[in-house]
Amino acid sequence: MKIIENPWRGQGLVDGVLAEIPGPSVDAAAPLRLLGQCPAHEVTPLERREAWGTTLFVKDERGRMGLGSFKALGAAYVIAHEAAATGADDMARALAGRTYVTASAGNHGMSVAAGAKVFGAKAVVYIAETVPESFAGRLRDMGAEVVRAGAEYEASMKAAEHAAKENGWTLLSDSSWPGYVDLPWRLMEGYLVMAEEAVRQMPEVPTHIFLQAGVGGLAGACAALFRQAWGAAPRIVVVEPEAAPALQASIEAGRPVVTEGPVSAMGRLDCKEPSLIALRGLSRDADDFGAITEEEAAAVLPELTLMGLESTESGAAGLAAARLMGLGPEARVLCILSEQAEA
Numbered sequence: 001m002k003i004i005e006n007p008w009r010g011q012g013l014v015d016g017v018l019a020e021i022p023g024p025s026v027d028a029a030a031p032l033r034l035l036g037q038c039p040a041h042e043v044t045p046l047e048r049r050e051a052w053g054t055t056l057f058v059k060d061e062r063g064r065m066g067l068g069s070f071k072a073l074g075a076a077y078v079i080a081h082e083a084a085a086t087g088a089d090d091m092a093r094a095l096a097g098r099t100y101v102t103a104s105a106g107n108h109g110m111s112v113a114a115g116a117k118v119f120g121a122k123a124v125v126y127i128a129e130t131v132p133e134s135f136a137g138r139l140r141d142m143g144a145e146v147v148r149a150g151a152e153y154e155a156s157m158k159a160a161e162h163a164a165k166e167n168g169w170t171l172l173s174d175s176s177w178p179g180y181v182d183l184p185w186r187l188m189e190g191y192l193v194m195a196e197e198a199v200r201q202m203p204e205v206p207t208h209i210f211l212q213a214g215v216g217g218l219a220g221a222c223a224a225l226f227r228q229a230w231g232a233a234p235r236i237v238v239v240e241p242e243a244a245p246a247l248q249a250s251i252e253a254g255r256p257v258v259t260e261g262p263v264s265a266m267g268r269l270d271c272k273e274p275s276l277i278a279l280r281g282l283s284r285d286a287d288d289f290g291a292i293t294e295e296e297a298a299a300v301l302p303e304l305t306l307m308g309l310e311s312t313e314s315g316a317a318g319l320a321a322a323r324l325m326g327l328g329p330e331a332r333v334l335c336i337l338s339e340q341a342e343a
Contacts, residue, residue: 001324002242003290006251012284016255017178017276022185024224024281028192031077034084035193040065044194046201047337049307052323054331057206058309059198062340067114069315069339070194070218071107075100075172077190078183079115095121099169103149103157104139105131105214106268106314107339108174113142124163126156130263134342152263154272175215175275184217185277191221198222198334199229206230206334208327210318211286212239214271216247216278218338223285234334237288239321241266241297246274247282248289265294268314268339290321299323304337315339 012023035041042065047058065072079100088094098121102112109125116123123144127136129151136146149159157173164171176184209226211219219238226234238247243261250256256279264270282289297313300320304311313320318335327333 001290001292001296001321002248003237003288004248004252005288006283006286008251008254008283009287010284012280013251013254014280018256018280020178021176021276021280022181023284024220024277025185025189025192026224026228027189028196028225031073031190031193032196034080035073035077038065038080043197046198047309049309051303051307052326053329054327054333056319056322057202057332057334058319059194059201059334059336060309061194061336061338062311062315067107067110069107069110070191070336071111072114073190073193074174074187074217075102075108075111076115076118078172078186079112079119079121081186083119091119093120095119098122099124099167100172101160101164101169102126102172103153103160105153105270106135109139109144110142112172113139113144117143124169126160126163128152128156131267152272153270174217175271175273176277178276181277184275188217188221188277191218192225194336195222195225199225202334204332206234206332208322208325208331209234209236209334210239210322211236211336212269212314212317212338213247213278214244214269215273215275216282217275218336219286220275220278220281222336224281227285235287236285237290237321238282238286239290239292239317241269241317242291242293244270244272245289245291246272247279248291250274250279251283251289266297266313266317269317292317292320292324296320296324309337310341311337312339312342
């Protein structure tokens with residue numbers, strides 16, 4: 001694992017394009033109010049395990065709202081927020097006639113599809129050629145139209161952007177860039193529910209927090225709320241694939257950069273360009289940025305299965321990094337198991 005210390009900790013990167021980008025929300029009350037009206041919403045468990053010579057606290061998102069990952073809190077929350085704003089009497093048709101389009105390497109597309117289905121909208125999800133057909137089938141089962149475009153996530157994202165402009169559809173990405181911040185900012189706000197639950201569930205302030213990152217939405221939202229709740233006490237480590245270290249590379253460069261690399265088995269984290277909202281927040285809130293290899297990500301999975309925490313390389317990347325750190329018996333380590341194992 002390559003790990004670097006964040007030289008921008010506390011102040012954050014604000015120069016150049018980031019000067020116009022907002023930091024992440026810390027208003028967990030907003031999504032809690034809305035999701036409290038959803039029958040499928042339940043608090044996910046915080047599991048405690050003794051492993052690798054230390055104490056682990058694992059926020060288990062595999063059962064989140066029946067969608068299998070934390071992403072249920074993101075796009076579906078944005079769509080629910082827009083449906084509530086219509087004031088419609090029949091919420092099942094509040095967004096009839098609307099089409100939400102996105103690109104997805106995994107669970108984000110499921111969240112868009114689920115939210116659109118509940119409120120009467122249509123979902124179109126662009127996926128890359130490398131995304132398994134089993135995932136495409138799950139999207140179709142949720143009522144989404146699935147379009148394959150490009151060899152990697154970035155290409156499918158450009159295709160989704162083009163489709164939105166051509167058809168007058170609403171682009172709902174989990175990333176952000178200049179001129180596109182409002183919906184991803186709201187989407188990250190939804191993830192605060194997970195972080196707020198963890199704060200209430202933790203018996204003590206953690207000494208270390210490991211947060212996996214693709215474009216950085218989960219990590220950016222959680223780190224912001226954890227800093228608000230616990231101050232400087234925990235050491236927050238952001239974990240990316242070595243094949244896609246967009247946040248780490250941006251921190252090293254002192255500006256947003258696009259990385260290159262092979263396709264990673266950590267498919268949901270295999271994003272070569274950071275979300276600018278997440279980068280701005282994490283440059284302020286994270287202590288370290290780590291990048292793990294494919295082998296390091298895979299090595300932790302059999303051990304987690306024995307602990308009853310079966311997941312994927314993406315879902316367990318934070319735990320893989322914690323295992324590599326060897327933190328010792330005095331550490332209290334908080335990680336997020338962000339998705340269920342693939343069928």
